[in-house]
Amino acid sequence: MTSRFTFGADEHIFVEVSEEMSLEAFFKTLSMTNAIREAGIDGITEICPANASFQIKFDPDVIHPDDLMTRLQQIEETAAQADPVLNTRIIEIPVYYQDPWTHETLMRFRERHQDPEATDIEYAARINGYDSVQDFIAAHSGAPWFVSMVGFVSGLPFLYQMVDRDRQIQVPKYLRPRTDTPRLTVGYGGCFSCVYSVRGAGGYQMFGVTPMPIYDPTQRTSYLSDFMVFFKPGDIVKWKPVDRAEYDRCLSEVEANTYQPRIRDVQFSLDDFNRDIDGTNAKLMEALYAG
Amino acid sequence: MPVNVVSAGFATTVQDLGRPGYYHLGIPMGGAMDRFALRSANLLVGNDEGAACLECVFMGPTLEFSEDAVIAVTGGDLPPKIDGEVKESWSAIRVKAGQVLSFDYLKSGARAYIAISGGIDTPPTLGSRSTYAIGALGGVEGRAVQAGDVLPIGAARRRVDEGRSLHAALRRSPGSPAELRVVPGLYWHRITEAAGRTFFDETWKVASEADRMGYRFQGGSPLEFVDREPPFGAGSDPSNITDACYPYGSIQVPSGTEPIVLHRDAVSGGGYFMLGTVISADMDLIGQLPPNTPTRFVKVDMQTALDARKDRAAMLDRVRAALA
Numbered sequence: 001m002t003s004r005f006t007f008g009a010d011e012h013i014f015v016e017v018s019e020e021m022s023l024e025a026f027f028k029t030l031s032m033t034n035a036i037r038e039a040g041i042d043g044i045t046e047i048c049p050a051n052a053s054f055q056i057k058f059d060p061d062v063i064h065p066d067d068l069m070t071r072l073q074q075i076e077e078t079a080a081q082a083d084p085v086l087n088t089r090i091i092e093i094p095v096y097y098q099d100p101w102t103h104e105t106l107m108r109f110r111e112r113h114q115d116p117e118a119t120d121i122e123y124a125a126r127i128n129g130y131d132s133v134q135d136f137i138a139a140h141s142g143a144p145w146f147v148s149m150v151g152f153v154s155g156l157p158f159l160y161q162m163v164d165r166d167r168q169i170q171v172p173k174y175l176r177p178r179t180d181t182p183r184l185t186v187g188y189g190g191c192f193s194c195v196y197s198v199r200g201a202g203g204y205q206m207f208g209v210t211p212m213p214i215y216d217p218t219q220r221t222s223y224l225s226d227f228m229v230f231f232k233p234g235d236i237v238k239w240k241p242v243d244r245a246e247y248d249r250c251l252s253e254v255e256a257n258t259y260q261p262r263i264r265d266v267q268f269s270l271d272d273f274n275r276d277i278d279g280t281n282a283k284l285m286e287a288l289y290a291g
Numbered sequence: 292m293p294v295n296v297v298s299a300g301f302a303t304t305v306q307d308l309g310r311p312g313y314y315h316l317g318i319p320m321g322g323a324m325d326r327f328a329l330r331s332a333n334l335l336v337g338n339d340e341g342a343a344c345l346e347c348v349f350m351g352p353t354l355e356f357s358e359d360a361v362i363a364v365t366g367g368d369l370p371p372k373i374d375g376e377v378k379e380s381w382s383a384i385r386v387k388a389g390q391v392l393s394f395d396y397l398k399s400g401a402r403a404y405i406a407i408s409g410g411i412d413t414p415p416t417l418g419s420r421s422t423y424a425i426g427a428l429g430g431v432e433g434r435a436v437q438a439g440d441v442l443p444i445g446a447a448r449r450r451v452d453e454g455r456s457l458h459a460a461l462r463r464s465p466g467s468p469a470e471l472r473v474v475p476g477l478y479w480h481r482i483t484e485a486a487g488r489t490f491f492d493e494t495w496k497v498a499s500e501a502d503r504m505g506y507r508f509q510g511g512s513p514l515e516f517v518d519r520e521p522p523f524g525a526g527s528d529p530s531n532i533t534d535a536c537y538p539y540g541s542i543q544v545p546s547g548t549e550p551i552v553l554h555r556d557a558v559s560g561g562g563y564f565m566l567g568t569v570i571s572a573d574m575d576l577i578g579q580l581p582p583n584t585p586t587r588f589v590k591v592d593m594q595t596a597l598d599a600r601k602d603r604a605a606m607l608d609r610v611r612a613a614l615a
Contacts, residue, residue: 006477007474008540009476009570009596011539011540012539014538016535018522020522020523020525021522021523021524022523046312046315048315048536048560050535050536051524051534052533053535054536055535057314060600061600149560150315151558152560153425153559154425154428155316155318165523172528173526189534189562190534191524198427203562215426217416217433229318
C-alpha cells in the first residue's frame, strides 16, 4: 500500500493512503498522522485524518511545500512499521430505526432518490440482498463499527463496519443531496454509516435516529463537559436498536442531563481481528457489557 | 459601549480571523471571507487587525450607536451613511452617541466589513468570535445578527483621526472576468486531458448557491472522467471518492457538472473528487464575487502560488505602514 502525495495549492498536502476503504488503510492513516504529530514539524497547523487518507495544513512561510512533502514521505516509511494496535473505547449508541422524523424528511425528498417508491432503509435492504428490513437492521446493528473519520460538519463521525468485505453494506448517496436532515440521524453512504451531529444538508440514506447528542457547543451535556465533540477516530461503536418507548425514555434522561452512555476501555489489535473477526467482535461485546 | 441593531441586513455576521485547529473535527476555521478587507477596516479604526467586525452580504445593517466611536467600512463598495449622509468607504468615520449608521445600495463586490473602534466584544468560543451558524459557535448566541440584538463593543485601543483612509492602490478587487488561480492536483488524474483543458479554457459564472461554505459555478461543460472500476467504499458515480478531507479552496465537481470552491466555513470532508485548489492569495477575492460574475480559473504552478502569496503579504505590510 503505497500512498499518493499531492498538494492542495500552497497550504495543504493531501495523502491518499488507499483509493479503497479498508481497516488496513485506516490504520496506516492513523499511524502516519500520529507519527507526523509526534515529529512536531514547524509550520504544520492542522492534521486531519480521514478514512483512507489524510490532509496536512501548513504555513508555507515557515516551511517550503517541497521540504514538507519530503519530510512526510520519509515518515511514511517508519509509520508503516507501527503495530496496528489501538487502546480505545467501545460505546453503545441507541438507534430508533424507521423513526417518524427521518421518515417525514425522506418523504419530502423522494424525487431526489434512486427509488421514490421505497423508503431509504427498504431500498438499502433490497439492493444489499436482505429479505426484510428487520434482517437488514439485524446486520447493521449486529457487528461493531470503527469511527474512521470525524468531520464534514461539527463532530460528525464516519463509521466503518468491522465485518469481512462480503458482509459489508454498500449504498449510494442520494442522487442530489437533501437540503435538510434531522439532527442525530443515522445515515449511510458508500460503505460508511454516520450520525448527523447537527441539522443540515446531507446526501446519505437515512435509517433512523439516536436520542444521544454527540455535539454540544454549550458543553452543558454531562458527558460533553470536557469537550463539545464526542467522537474521535478509533472509537468503536455498537448500535443498539430501540423502540419508541425506549427512545423516549433515553430522550427524557438526555433532557434531564442524567443520560450516561455505556462506554468501556478496550484494546484492539488489527492482526487479531483479521485472524478471527467474529471472535474478536465477541470479545469486544463481552467488554462492553461486562459489569 | 453597546451598539443596537435596528435592522440586520442580509446574513450579517460577527467575524474575525477565525478558529484554526479544529478542522479535524469538522469545525472549519471560519472568519472573514475577505481577510484583507477585515484587517484594513480594523487598522483604519486603530484596532488590532484581527478584531471582530461585522461581515455583511449585499445589504448593510442599520446600527444605532449609544456612545461615540470611530468606524470604517471596507470590502465591497457598500456606501455607509451617518444619519442619512453618505460617507467615504475605506476611511475612518467618527460617529457620535445617538447617531445611526445605515447603508446605500451595494455598488460592487459582495461583502463589506464594518469595524468599530474597540472591536465587537461578543464571547469567543474555541478562540474566536467568528460566527459558524451550523455548529452554533461564536457570533451572537452562535447565529447571525438579528434586529434587536445589542452588540457589546470593547474599549478603544487608541485614538485615530477622522478621515484617514486607505489609498485606492492598496485596495484589491476582482477583475472582469474574475480570475482565480488554481494549482491542479488532488484527484486531477480522474478527469481526461481534454476535460482538464476545457475546465481552464471556459468562462464560468458564479451560481446563486454561493455562501460562506462554498461557491458554486455554472456554465462550463460537464467534465469527462477517466474510466475505472469504482474503488470499494467510494460509491458508483465517477465523481465519487472514498470520503476524504477537503482543502480550503479545493474545487469539487459533484457528478462532473458544477464546480464548487470550498471557502472559510467549508465542510471538512466528503465523497466528491477535487481537481485542484485555488491559491491562498486569491481566496479573499472569491468572497467578493456576486452571483453571475463571469469567472476564469487560471492554471498555475506552486512557484506562482508562493510568489502571489508574497505579493499579498507585501501589500498588507504597506497597509500596516500607511495606517501605523
